[in-house]
Amino acid sequence: MRFSLKNISARNTKILAAITVISILSAWMKYSTSTPQKLVIHKRVAEKQSKKLVKFTFAGEILPFDSPLILKRYRRAIAQNRNYNIGNLDMIKAAKRWFPLIEPILRQNKIPDDFKYVATAESKFMLSFSNKGAGGFWQMMPITARGLGLEVNEEVDERFHPIKSTEVVCKLLRQTYNMFGDWTSVALAYNMGSNAFMRLKKKHGASSVHFIRSNHETERYFFLVMASKDLIENAARYGYRVRKSGKVSEVKVVEVRETISDLSKFAKTHHISLATLRSFNPWLRTQSLTIKPQSQNQKYLLILPVVVSSEIEELDEEYEVEPSTKNILAKDSSFSP
Template sequence: MLNNIKTQVAIQSVLIIGLLIYIGWQEFAGSQRENVKLGNVGEDEPSVTTAPKNLEGTPEVIMTPAGYKAFTVPIPQQVNFVGETISLQEPDLRERLDREIHVNANWHSNTILMIKRAQRWLPTIEKILEENDVPTDFKYLPIIESGLVEHARSPKDAVGFWQLLKGTAKDFGLEVNKEVDERYDPVKSTEAACKYLKKAHAKFGNWVNVAASYNIGMRGFERRLEEQKINSYFDMLLNEETARYFFRLVAMKMIMENPEAYGFYIDPQERYYQPEFKVVTVTETIDDLVEFAHTHGVSYKILKRYNPWLRKPELTVKRNTYQILISQDPTEQYNPTVQVSD
């Protein structure tokens, strides 16, 4: 009898505690909903906003009591790459683009930086592609390769915007040694990449295949075509990285061409721009690039910022001549009279 009473008391106590917790939670949730409604989500929390409704294809914004925003992006029935219309009726293809769109549209910090850097470099890259008769959609390829980071280096020692291996770079005319590595030169590496892309197009006859081959290499791509007795990237069974590669390229193209439709609102003044440059042609060996930089009114840091292909503090000139960019931005000029206090 006593045991039954103790059991009943214990059950009632649990129920009362549970009821109190529930009531407390309801009061807390109600206050949070009121805060969200009023935009009072704390000093460190953004106020709740909704995406403009007048943009075609604007993502659906989902609100939660805590003010968290997530969205889904409508996936089109077809996409365009270098003038070719690509149907996404096949579920596999549609889901591969779906993945890349949502990864990049929701990886906010990374995609914001891509958009900011694009303003600095894409006009130059696009001009070089046009001059070499390569479709300008390939300007998005260095974005997915390196994030437009000049010093990018992969675990396999592919470097620069276009992530060129040493042997490939030399095959396409770049100088690579201890003092000079033109894979880090955005202009010269783009010119070398154009040679690769045109050679791949002559082999595969299709720009989609060319784009995919950039990830796996011409020989590797050709071998898989032969092994699987097909002629299209879209019919190929591939490793995950290469399977995702082309659709990552298309997703980045879609976001870069219309960032507002994917929730990215970046003021033009917040984007990165190139300064004006003075071009210095170097025909003789420079023993000290630090002094060279100071002579031309910039610090060694600024000299290397715009000439990342200079790998040592000296430059030996034998047969080649070199062009060094000197920033003319007043805020980047070197002032030797300013001393750092002890």
């Protein structure tokens, strides 16, 4: 009887061992056959995303999105933009206000229209200053702004004047283009300085400026410009939309050649509040506007609204943008923002 039980026990052990081996082999075969399919799917998605972006240009220059490195840098910039959804909403609204003033100036100076997105990447049209003291829509240092003919003092800061700051920046961009001969280099040089970028370009000698290794800020900068372009041009895809009844705020430009001692009274004569006047003229710092005989500015340009309307609204109360697997925001294991 004992011998018989031992035989049964040994037989059961063998059966269990066989079942275990079969289970392991089955699981391995299932993994080995499904994993390549998943890899193929990921590859096809990546190829599809790259094809969608292959004609994505900056100033008429096609970006090398066929490079995994460039695609990854761009996706990181998009992800970074998604972390500032309320700020993005304000940027989209501000772009609707300021672009109609900036675009004609770019055209008049034969600067590609895409350079308006340099301003959005630089400042998001926020009325703030960098840690180094750069300010304005184009983020200029005070000494640079004064050297270009802008007035920066306790009463006015024309770095925040959308018309005058854009006019002087256009001159600077044209000079930089004459140095490098391509607009992508101009955008990068604007961020890090023409001389510094020239040294970097000579050092690396890369076939494309997109592959030049530089500091983290400059490498990221150009893709933030492109991410801003994509966000503003395709706002609905990222969770924002333009109201069908919304209109861009119409404005008029008024030349001021005499001192205005009280801007509040001036605003009332034009049937607007002082707050509205400041909103359209963020370069004003005080309650007055003085024409100084010794100043190179013998006139100022005040921007006044004709019709003020709301253009943009969020799709939900928290301004969240839901990720989509159908576009470049699709997450995968190879991407970590």
